[in-house]
Amino acid sequence: MSRTIFFEVEILDSKTKEQLCFLDKVEPHSSVGDIKSLFHKSYPKWYPARQALRLDPKGKALRNDDLLQNLPVGTSATLYFRDLGPQLGWTMVFLAEYIGPLLIYLLFYFRVPYIYNHKYTLTSSSHHVVNLACACHSFHYIKRLFETIFVHRFSNGTMPLRATLRNCAYYWGFAAWLAYYINHPLYTPPSYGKTQVRYALIIFVLCEAGNFSVHWSLNSLKCEGAKCRRFPNPSKNPFTWLFFFVSCPNYTYEVGAWVGLSIMTQCVPVALFTFLGFIQMSIWAKGKHKTYTREFKDYPNFRMPILPFIL
Amino acid sequence: MPSSLKARTSGTTELLYESFLSRWLVIAVGLVRAYLARGSYHGLYYSIEKPLKYFQTGALLEILHCAVGIVPSSVVLTGFQVMSRVFLTWAVTHSVREVQSEDSVLLFVVAWTVTEIIRYSFYTFSLLNHLPYLIKWARYTFFFVLYPMGVAGELLTIYAALPYVQKTGLYSITLPNNYNFSFDYHTFLILVMISYIPLFPQLYFHMIRQRKKVLGHVEEYSKVE
Numbered sequence: 001m002s003r004t005i006f007f008e009v010e011i012l013d014s015k016t017k018e019q020l021c022f023l024d025k026v027e028p029h030s031s032v033g034d035i036k037s038l039f040h041k042s043y044p045k046w047y048p049a050r051q052a053l054r055l056d057p058k059g060k061a062l063r064n065d066d067l068l069q070n071l072p073v074g075t076s077a078t079l080y081f082r083d084l085g086p087q088l089g090w091t092m093v094f095l096a097e098y099i100g101p102l103l104i105y106l107l108f109y110f111r112v113p114y115i116y117n118h119k120y121t122l123t124s125s126s127h128h129v130v131n132l133a134c135a136c137h138s139f140h141y142i143k144r145l146f147e148t149i150f151v152h153r154f155s156n157g158t159m160p161l162r163a164t165l166r167n168c169a170y171y172w173g174f175a176a177w178l179a180y181y182i183n184h185p186l187y188t189p190p191s192y193g194k195t196q197v198r199y200a201l202i203i204f205v206l207c208e209a210g211n212f213s214v215h216w217s218l219n220s221l222k223c224e225g226a227k228c229r230r231f232p233n234p235s236k237n238p239f240t241w242l243f244f245f246v247s248c249p250n251y252t253y254e255v256g257a258w259v260g261l262s263i264m265t266q267c268v269p270v271a272l273f274t275f276l277g278f279i280q281m282s283i284w285a286k287g288k289h290k291t292y293t294r295e296f297k298d299y300p301n302f303r304m305p306i307l308p309f310i311l
Numbered sequence: 312m313p314s315s316l317k318a319r320t321s322g323t324t325e326l327l328y329e330s331f332l333s334r335w336l337v338i339a340v341g342l343v344r345a346y347l348a349r350g351s352y353h354g355l356y357y358s359i360e361k362p363l364k365y366f367q368t369g370a371l372l373e374i375l376h377c378a379v380g381i382v383p384s385s386v387v388l389t390g391f392q393v394m395s396r397v398f399l400t401w402a403v404t405h406s407v408r409e410v411q412s413e414d415s416v417l418l419f420v421v422a423w424t425v426t427e428i429i430r431y432s433f434y435t436f437s438l439l440n441h442l443p444y445l446i447k448w449a450r451y452t453f454f455f456v457l458y459p460m461g462v463a464g465e466l467l468t469i470y471a472a473l474p475y476v477q478k479t480g481l482y483s484i485t486l487p488n489n490y491n492f493s494f495d496y497h498t499f500l501i502l503v504m505i506s507y508i509p510l511f512p513q514l515y516f517h518m519i520r521q522r523k524k525v526l527g528h529v530e531e532y533s534k535v536e
Binding site: 181182184186187188191265266267268269 | 486493
């Protein structure tokens, strides 16, 4: 019977350096995640997702899957704790972000009292395109909610509550702003009439289908949290052929769908939302592209992050 | 920022700051001369209108300096301050003619002038490595009065501009139009005034904290001696 050497772990507060917890007889093959669970027992308020443990008060936070015996500590470890604040799981985050715009747009579509002049309360617009825009906008967010619940597989990561509230304020606020103009009694339909609306609708539908296809294909990649064994590739579905040209075709299609909506409604706030979304998604796409090229040596050179040949 | 680049640019930066300093002195002198000539402080805005516009807009370079690293201030704070000044100069005072003879304009112009003279002297002498304690003390003490003075002048000026903006519909777009967009400058100005409530205390307390950091050490040394 071999003698296992147990570790001692001391957890100090990053700022005050006072000892918060002392754990003895910790198994050497315990992970940082296990330590967080033990710490949580002494401090029920600080569930593991809220804890950041570091070897150095100003250093990088340790990962949950780091093993105690692999850390440069010896048998007696000192870890520094920082409270990350209340956290929300990714699913909750996305549900909150998407349900807002869906419902808020409808408030404006049905012209709920106190938004517009009282003589227009609960009336409906005479323009066909306004009904179509409502259907498209609602479909977009219902599709997203569906994907969040049934399609996406999220890692066990979380997002801080503060950041979620800020994101919700952005999405909900913008939805209200653009819905206000589209459903306004003085709304002006597009300059090129039915032709413009028809082409915009085709763009929108194709991009929504493309976006869903890409999400579905990413789903079948068999990833464990953030680490994937293979990078995404085109499949038999023609919509996924965009993978030949870009690393993140889901973002490309997303921008395309909003461009469609902008042309359909001919409304500046929608175009502005599209533009800002494009900037944010380009940043994300560039980051993802860098990760792919770093992790996979055989990553195709031909691909750009978000726009074929351009960006 | 690489030290070689810093060495090469510091000479140019000094010249830049000296020129900024002298320009604000020009404004100050202009104000004093006009005051003596007229015997009253009404309408002094017109005597320094052009220099003020050019120098305040030139201060946009300040943001670049912070971004590149020549000046150790934060890009966000400096950018915000410069933007708000450019906004006051062009979008309010220049655009709404009726407001130009208001006393509140003089209030913020004087506050800005004194602040900038002290600030640029501070930067210039710092770069020359020969900073008189008086300048450092002035920079971190005068703001106690100058900030509220400037803010009061700015707010009163915007408030004075409101009725004219509403009457003429300045910078506003109404529905219906082909791009389904509207903008009410009057409401926008009110929102700008409201934004002072959270923002001004942050800037003020930031300066107070800086003061403790910069001037606090010197008091400790003098105690030791």
